[in-house]
Amino acid sequence: MTGRLVLAATPIGDVEDASLRLRRLLTEADVVAAEDTRRLHALATRMGVRIGGRVVSYHEHNESARAQELLDVVASGGTVLVVTDAGMPAVSDPGFRVVAAAVAAGLPVTAAPGPSAVLTALALSGLPTDRFCFEGFLPRKPGERSRALLELAGERRTMVFFEAPHRLHAMLEAMVDAFGGDRPAAVCRELTKTYEEVRRAPVAELAAWAGAGEVRGEISVVVAGAPQSAATPVATLVVEVLSRVDAGERLKEAVREVAEATGTSKRDLYAAALARRG
Structure with missing residues (x-):
């Protein structure tokens, strides 16, 4: 008998977005692997749920070493639930390595889908959604960031990025250089939270806004793809x-x-x- 590895999405802001399945899994799983155990317990308290199994930490610094421990539980017939601080595990968050190891070992893997900052930002951006790509966080060093954006200058699909608030202005300025200041974009801040804000404007206008004052909160940036008729920049x-x-x-x-x-x-x-x- 083998158990299963379950990736479960957690709310990105509003606790009411937690699914009934997530609530049940938290009570039934033998092991809950959490990116931050304190945040998990706080979330469970807000949800009014009692975690039934053993809670272990599973984050970017220990995910490779802990993967086999989690898979041993699955192989022995147990259920391991993987959650991150917000959103879907393995999407710009821990989870990929244990999934890859489970697949290689032939162990069952499934998901309890739910909130996603990527899809929420894309849907609210007002930009084309038929074809898109997720680029996650850009490099922090200015030169590497500029090079990454230059490589995306001809990308035709709508692009979704994550960024820290204190680096948002520099990111948008680099986008002006790489994409041109008139490229349509949207900055999505604090999605599903009390102070949710979506600003839709050309990149240059968004860069000026971000540089004019302090921007706070969780940030997703959505940028339109290169126009079909545009010459190679x-x-x-x-x-x-x-x-x-x-x-x-x-x-x-x-x-x-x-x-x-x-x-x-x-x-x-x-x-x-x-x-x-x-």
Whole structure:
């Protein structure tokens, strides 16, 4: 007899979003693996639920080491419930490693779906939802962040990001450089909470708003994809140029070849590449 591993979504704000299935699983699971055990107990108290099994910590610093311990419980016939502080485990949160290990071991894995900051932000953004991608948190270092955004400059799908409030202004400014200031976007703050706010505007306008005062709370940023009719932006070509330079090609030679192949101004491309390297 084998048990099962269950990933369960927890409320991202409003405790009333907790599903009946989550409530039952918290009382029935043999082991509850929580990203933060104190937050889990606080959530259970607000839900009026008594956790029935053993509670263990399962976070980014111990998930690899603890995965086998959790799977031993499943293999012996027990139910292991994995929860994070908010939203769905394994989506920009711990959970992927234990799921991968369970799949490799042939053990049952299922999910109790529920609240998702990604889908909630996407739905409220007012931007196209038929095709989208989730990019999570961008790199913290300015150069790495700019490079990541430049690689996404030609992405046609709507993009969803997470960001810390104290880095939001810098993130939006980098998006202005990579995508252009007129790219439609939405900043979603404190979703499902008392002070929920969704600001929809071009990226440049959102950057000015974020820089004008302190922004607080949990932040999701949704950005429209590149227009179908838009020519390949210089920012995207810069990525190709710098990739060639990283591979050993001289900057001027890389600029010349990329500019000739795309009909782009060599002077503009060279200046953009120098600015990005700096």
